[in-house]
Amino acid sequence: MQIHRVVRDLVTTKRLGTLQAKKLKVLVDAKGELDVAVDPIGCKPGDYVISIGYSAARIAAGDPRVTTDLTIGGIIDHWSEEEWRK
Amino acid sequence: MQIHRVVRDLVTTKRLGTLQAKKLKVLVDAKGELDVAVDPIGCKPGDYVISIGYSAARIAAGDPRVTTDLTIGGIIDHWSEEEWRK
Amino acid sequence: MQIHRVVRDLVTTKRLGTLQAKKLKVLVDAKGELDVAVDPIGCKPGDYVISIGYSAARIAAGDPRVTTDLTIGGIIDHWSEEEWRK
Amino acid sequence: MQIHRVVRDLVTTKRLGTLQAKKLKVLVDAKGELDVAVDPIGCKPGDYVISIGYSAARIAAGDPRVTTDLTIGGIIDHWSEEEWRK
Amino acid sequence: MQIHRVVRDLVTTKRLGTLQAKKLKVLVDAKGELDVAVDPIGCKPGDYVISIGYSAARIAAGDPRVTTDLTIGGIIDHWSEEEWRK
Numbered sequence: 001m002q003i004h005r006v007v008r009d010l011v012t013t014k015r016l017g018t019l020q021a022k023k024l025k026v027l028v029d030a031k032g033e034l035d036v037a038v039d040p041i042g043c044k045p046g047d048y049v050i051s052i053g054y055s056a057a058r059i060a061a062g063d064p065r066v067t068t069d070l071t072i073g074g075i076i077d078h079w080s081e082e083e084w085r086k
Numbered sequence: 087m088q089i090h091r092v093v094r095d096l097v098t099t100k101r102l103g104t105l106q107a108k109k110l111k112v113l114v115d116a117k118g119e120l121d122v123a124v125d126p127i128g129c130k131p132g133d134y135v136i137s138i139g140y141s142a143a144r145i146a147a148g149d150p151r152v153t154t155d156l157t158i159g160g161i162i163d164h165w166s167e168e169e170w171r172k
Numbered sequence: 173m174q175i176h177r178v179v180r181d182l183v184t185t186k187r188l189g190t191l192q193a194k195k196l197k198v199l200v201d202a203k204g205e206l207d208v209a210v211d212p213i214g215c216k217p218g219d220y221v222i223s224i225g226y227s228a229a230r231i232a233a234g235d236p237r238v239t240t241d242l243t244i245g246g247i248i249d250h251w252s253e254e255e256w257r258k
Numbered sequence: 259m260q261i262h263r264v265v266r267d268l269v270t271t272k273r274l275g276t277l278q279a280k281k282l283k284v285l286v287d288a289k290g291e292l293d294v295a296v297d298p299i300g301c302k303p304g305d306y307v308i309s310i311g312y313s314a315a316r317i318a319a320g321d322p323r324v325t326t327d328l329t330i331g332g333i334i335d336h337w338s339e340e341e342w343r344k
Numbered sequence: 345m346q347i348h349r350v351v352r353d354l355v356t357t358k359r360l361g362t363l364q365a366k367k368l369k370v371l372v373d374a375k376g377e378l379d380v381a382v383d384p385i386g387c388k389p390g391d392y393v394i395s396i397g398y399s400a401a402r403i404a405a406g407d408p409r410v411t412t413d414l415t416i417g418g419i420i421d422h423w424s425e426e427e428w429r430k
């Protein structure tokens with residue numbers, strides 16, 4: 001799994017039915033690269049999270065028919081920007 | 087999922103039957119790298135989209151027998167080149 | 173899917189039975205990195221192709237028991253080195 | 259599989275039920291990039307391990323319903339920082 | 345699939361039962377990055393091989409319950425360091 005920081009919500013009015021009405025979040029990693037994940041937890045911008053990829057992401061979204069390849073799996077208790085960079 | 091901008095249609099007259107007659111689009115990411123995705127939505131060049139990879143791409147294409155590893159999942163409501171680069 | 177140019181055939185006399193007698197091709201991407209794919213189409217060196225990865229590659233090879241993670245999915249009708257680099 | 263060094267435990271009090279109560283470890287690779295894995299073995303910080311990714315990670319976690327994409331598979335008997343860098 | 349050169353055996357006395365007693369090899373790619381694969385063929389250091397990733401790796405290992413994400417698929421008949429670098 002990867003360590004990501006939540007940036008903001010992402011709205012896609014025109015989307016596939018297979019994404020259902022799942023909430024999407026923009027995430028950023030240690031290198032500044034962006035990803036989009038399903039958020040079944042209800043994270044806030046600034047939260048450091050672990051994100052789950054590949055086939056496990058579908059199961060983590062609560063229904064393996066949800067067509068996501070990245071899902072937030074948990075909020076990290078203690079993490080800081082410095083720990084990320086070292 | 088990744089954030090991509092739609093570049094153009096891609097035509098492959100000689101192709102596998104397992105891709106069926108699915109429309110293909112060339113996508114570009116924040117680094118300028120190209121990918122090819124099935125487009126079940128009907129995007130236009132310039133649209134910013136989320137793309138779904140791996141096994142979820144097959145389900146997102148509308149039929150898990152479609153042999154794609156990347157499928158467009160939705161059009162992003164508000165996105166700009168600047169947001170991508172920051 | 174990725175855009176690759178076909179480089180040459182690859183021969184592996186000593187190989188797993190699960191690859192069956194599938195033809196293999198060396199492919200190169202826009203960065204000059206090499207990959208090896210099953211070729212169910214019969215491409216020639218210099219062809220620009222789309223390649224299908226992950227679990228979809230096994231289905232695209234014509235039999236999901238074929239242990240490939242990359243399979244050529246089609247020949248691109250119109251592509252040039254310049255389009256790749258821009 | 260990849261070669262990783264174990265950095266420390268990772269605590270996520272608020273997490274998905276599909277991760278069960280599995281222990282998580284922060285891992286670092288040869289380039290200094292961080293990953294998070296399920297640890298079914300009980301590794302200590304400083305151990306060099308092999309990590310298993312993708313769908314195999316779920317099976318390696320002891321239950322394919324565990325939504326991990328990376329699981330520690332074993333502790334390497336003989337490895338050093340130098341061997342990693344050469 | 346990727347082109348790798350075999351570096352050496354890897355011993356993990358403490359390992360998951362799901363890796364069974366499969367032989368592991370350290371592999372290096374064209375960039376000098378290391379990976380670990382199951383070796384069902386019996387390769388020697390210096391052999392150039394094709395390696396199979398993702399879900400296909402489990403099938404290639406001879407039993408889909410083997411929790412590997414990379415398995416050696418064959419020894420390349422004609423390959424040289426120069427061909428790799430060009």
